[in-house]
Amino acid sequence: MAMAMRLAAARVALAGPLGLRTALFSTLTSSSPFVPPPTNQAERPPPAEPSTNLFVSGLSKRTTTEGLREAFAKFGEVVHARVVTDRVSGYSKGFGFVKYATIEDAAEGIKGMDGKFLDGWVIFAEYARPRPPLPVNNAGPSPYPPAYGSPYGRQ
């Protein structure tokens, strides 16, 4: 009958593009009796297009570039790896980038490290987005001095 059921606080997961969440121990048992599906649940858009650049998120604040490279180098040849850190603080922003030599290695790296643990945190690996052409010429609103050569983002 009327049992004092605990309000499970209908937490509407404000899932982003990936639904990133600290699902460490929580298995995310979405078995709510009343959970109206969103307007969209028939389309599963890919996170990004295949590329050699990988975007790794969910990194621990103490995970560094070497740790990231060492972790992804087990699934392919990592050409480049970097953990994004702040310029003024110097601390990791919690995500990084890993560039493989080929697309197939990148795919293996994703399937091998996406959803895995790194430094005690679940990390997410996916293809990175294409970056702006980087105005190496002073003919654009570049907040940064054109003192950097061609970046990564090309295969």
Added chain:
DNA sequence: CGTGAGCGA
């Protein structure tokens, strides 16, 4: 308190 979404110098 770098407690946590995201895409880099």
